Amino acid sequence: GAGVSQTPSNKVTEKGKYVELRCDPISGHTALYWYRQSLGQGPEFLIYFQGTGAADDSGLPNDRFFAVRPEGSVSTLKIQRTERGDSAVYLCASSTATSGRGVPSTDTQYFGPGTRLTVL
Amino acid sequence: DQQVKQNSPSLSVQEGRISILNCDYTNSMFDYFLWYKKYPAEGPTFLISISSIKDKNEDGRFTVFLNKSAKHLSLHIVPSQPGDSAVYFCAASAPWGQFYFGTGTSLTVIP
Numbered sequence: 001g002a003g004v005s006q007t008p009s010n011k012v013t014e015k016g017k018y019v020e021l022r023c024d025p026i027s028g029h030t031a032l033y034w035y036r037q038s039l040g041q042g043p044e045f046l047i048y049f050q051g052t053g054a055a056d057d058s059g060l061p062n063d064r065f066f067a068v069r070p071e072g073s074v075s076t077l078k079i080q081r082t083e084r085g086d087s088a089v090y091l092c093a094s095s096t097a098t099s100g101r102g103v104p105s106t107d108t109q110y111f112g113p114g115t116r117l118t119v120l
Numbered sequence: 121d122q123q124v125k126q127n128s129p130s131l132s133v134q135e136g137r138i139s140i141l142n143c144d145y146t147n148s149m150f151d152y153f154l155w156y157k158k159y160p161a162e163g164p165t166f167l168i169s170i171s172s173i174k175d176k177n178e179d180g181r182f183t184v185f186l187n188k189s190a191k192h193l194s195l196h197i198v199p200s201q202p203g204d205s206a207v208y209f210c211a212a213s214a215p216w217g218q219f220y221f222g223t224g225t226s227l228t229v230i231p
Binding site: 004108 | 124126154156161162163164165166169209211218219220221222223224
């Protein structure tokens with residue numbers, strides 16, 4: 001299929017460890033988003049990429065969280081020194097939006113299935 | 121601080137009847153609203169959207185209504201089908217701003 005894919009689908013790690021979560025957007029989509037969805041909550045915005053650059057990273061909770069998209073396609077969300085509170089489903093989405101500033105308000109985002117992160 | 125609220129965590133409707141899912145928001149700068157549908161173990165799927173310049177948008181069995189003065193929107197599904205059973209999220213954004221999602225409403229359509 002040509003949808004957004006995320007790997008791994010599940011990740012279990014221990015408190016204090018480092019994890020990387022990968023997102024493969026739909027081919028040709030220039031915009032990429034990361035969200036976090038905790039149990040019983042809706043998706044919470046983390047960061048938005050336009051091409052290779054992070055156009056809006058205001059949702060990253062602290063400096064343990066970092067994301068890259070070096071070639072403007074695949075993105076990796078990196079979490080250092082994981083804490084139990086980081087346990088959530090991490091969702092990636094992509095779109096054809098081409099704006100460079102902030103998240104385009106009329107954007108239709110296509111979501112991947114998510115990575116369920118469990119920090120023990 | 122929840123800027124988008126879905127106060128009904130669950131809703132059950134008989135097949136063929138109308139499903140009405142509600143969403144309230146607090147930020148008057150929001151000008152674009154979306155509904156997403158989510159099945160277990162899948163990511164949210166875009167369903168329908170509405171701009172603040174409209175008060176209604178219809179797509180097949182799905183209609184979204186926006187009441188800006190009340191800061192309220194609703195999604196109507198008619199007739200409801202068992203395949204509509206899923207969690208529905210509403211989302212809102214201000215111009216050039218991030219999207220804010222509600223906590224979701226789990227819809228069950230009973231055959």
